Amino acid sequence: MFKYFPHTKADIDSMLKALNISSIDELFKDIPESVIFNSDYDVPSFMSESELRNHFAELAKKNQELTLFSGLGLYDHYQPAVIDALTSRQEFMTSYTPYQPEISQGTLQYIFEYQSMIQTLTGLEVSNASMYDGSTATAEACFMACAVAKRNKVLLSSTLNPNTINVIKTYLKYKELEWDFIEEKDGVIDIEDLKNKLDKDTAGVIVQKPNIYGIIEDYSGFSELIKANKSLFVINADISTLGVLKSPKEDGADIACGECQSLGMPVAFGGPTLGYLATEKTYVRKMPGRICGYTHDLEGKRAFVLTLQAREQHIRRSKANSNICSNQSLMALFVTIYLSLMGKNGLKEVNNLSYQGAHYLYDKLIATGKFKDPFQKPFLKEFTLQTTLPKETIQTALLENGIFGGLGLDVFGDKYEGLVNFSVTEKRTKSEIDKLISILEGLS
Amino acid sequence: MINYNKLIFELSNKDRIGYSLPKQRFTNYNIENLDPSLSRQTELLLPEVSELDVLRHFTNISNKNFGVENGFYPLGSCTMKYNPKINEEMASNKAFRNLHPLQPANTVQGALEVYYNLQTYLSEISGLKEFSLNPYAGAHGELVGLMIIKAYHEDRGDFKRKKIIIPDSAHGTNPASTVVCGMDVVEIESNEFGRVDLEKLKAVLSDEIAGMMLTNPNTLGIFENDICEITKLVHEAGGLMYYDGANLNALLGKVRPGDMGFDVMHINLHKTFSTPHGGGGPGSGPVGVTEELSKYLPNPRIKKLDDYYYVENSGEALGQISSYFGNYMVSLRAYTYIRTLGKENLRLVGPYATLNANYISKALKPAYELPIQGYCMHEVVFNGLINKDTDVRTLDIAKRLLDFGMHAPTIYFPLLFPQAIMIEPTETESKETIDDFINVMHKIAIEAKEEPEKLKQAPTKTPIRRTDEVFAAKMMIFSYKDYLEYINNRG
């Protein structure tokens, strides 16, 4: 016997008898003999629960938990204890897509609340129920722009996170759509280059804020230019920062998308996180993914259901807006709980604390004389400096002290040679920051 | 508690808070100093509630949900097996959860080892050479697999191969993924046994075929017994075979997709490998390929040299399809599952799942129309009641099941049968549970004849009754803001 299989010998015998067969093998008679797999898999033997715990303890020793001073899209924000307690409830965790609304109001209601929160943060009218991650959400935003504008090219800002760029390029390439880059100037997207490149094929313009350097870009004039060209303006924004920064709506965006990891999710070696996607109702029929809407049941009770499903693969098959089916629903619950706890004041406070720590670190690093700011632009919790210190020296010294930070941006390509990234969240204490400064001060 | 009927926004009380943050430490800096042209001007509509408010709210709404631990969840095609607690315990380990994916490889050797070994186990279980765990879900895996197929043909200069053959029984994601990948769908009709019709297949084969997507057992729960012939035909025509691994559970211990001639596949870790479905994700859709295709697997890849694991980005790869390593924490759970079962128990999964499904099939056959005779695999599809004289439909049967404390099966899929009811019990269900379900289904069949109105009214014991979907689509109330406007206008 095995703990996940309740079948006793007697059960099996009586089930076989009911089926008039003498062995389970008979059920597989349709399978050609030539492909039957008759041996054991070459995987290890089973483990008891305590052996597994020991095994994981051994594996864990091979990992080094570090104090995070680099983010580049994934940040070490505080995670309220309430979130794990609630997201691990089996009612949320083990259910599936809420296709039976009568017994799925828990899921449907939090999706509605999630959509409401993304709505208010982005300022746009409608959010879907979630996308896989920030990069795939942005790639889908590109598809959406092409579908709405009925054109086949997007313009990508050179200041997007390179991971996002790579994912967009893969998606566009296979869908046989085109892209071009808008040049950057002094660390931000160059509006003059945008003017030159907008043309009758341009479906959308994709920008990121704060950008890869941590800079809060200023999009004054963008939306007018883009709209005049009948293209869509797509802003990828770190969702947490929208608690204090100008919203995509205020910037004139048609689509907002990006990563929600910054809302207290663990960095989790990259996943699961959650991508958000929001737009105006005019474009909702071109939106990918699930959408939850308010309605009532036949007794007039408030209820929530998945709606406008004629956009989706299970109804429209090859004509669907996207192939997405399972998304990241439980992470949408995570976001909803986080934002419920933080409220508007907490979110501002998190941003302010991060801002303060980052600016303190920035000033101190500049004061060491070993770092220069090549851009001199406003930032929030993340910034990029130029240094003549070899990046290996920085990494080694920091790692020896249990710190991950000052990451050389050239992990993303030679274009970023000599640039290092720092990010500071509200979790970083003054003594952690001072320690980082003193280590870097001592390097040569 | 199931009458709880509040939105989190409706609990809001100005200035109440649910967080605790560190004191301000660097007071000579302030975000208020940011240029107003960069700052948010509009107020945020977020709730202001206490920690206990939040706990009660989400606990109360969770009680309106049905999970695998509430009762039988025979949702076909979704493999709603038990999600082991030990998986969750391992995935909560901070030594994994707190790793940044850009950390140097020597600081994440344990995490890379899990990823690498899971790739290896999946290869062994599926008979394919190499895997990537980066795709986020089944449909994402399909897209990546199709990209690999497209890249393979293009690399050989064979640019006209842009058509993918898909049986009409396939899941909607198959054709949708094909189009997202910039290829065209050639749909073929299934034969009277719900299987691929070899003649129809032959008729569409040409030098424009890039490949074929197949689910086996197919979505009717039927094994494609001509599989060797199918793969041979497609290969001879120059196409590649894609295996939709949503139904892999049936095959554990019995058949490996690679041995059937498939070149590319995805696995839903959230189905076969017991990771929780999360109300619709996060799942994971690892993609496996033959040796010849392995160079196309997406970046980043995890490799091993002697005993050292490292991250590689290859120029030959199809590119990147995720920010990092996919839903890594889901992989960690699947790894735990495989180590828990070990080779001794993994091979029993398919047989037990199949035994359970056939037992149901036989027991319900007297009352429900079984359109395809013979043994099924891990799931069975009925076409509504045998008795078609009542106006009771599959929807009513599904809704009535909810009143008996069971989740409904998948309904109206596959599309081949207008009243499809797709039942997948999985191997983690006991004979008693299954007998209960069978009894309830028979009871419903009798009710359909004697008290059809009861079924039309069902469910009545659930937190809400049937919903008005037309209203939802017409009113488009997608947020609390919309809701407030609606309430105000209504007066």
Ligand SMILES: Cc1ncc(COP(=O)(O)O)c(C=O)c1O
């Ligand atoms: C047969 C089949 N293929 C593909 C999928 C898509 O998988 P996912 O929802 O993980 O994207 C599913 C499940 O929903 C399925 O049942």
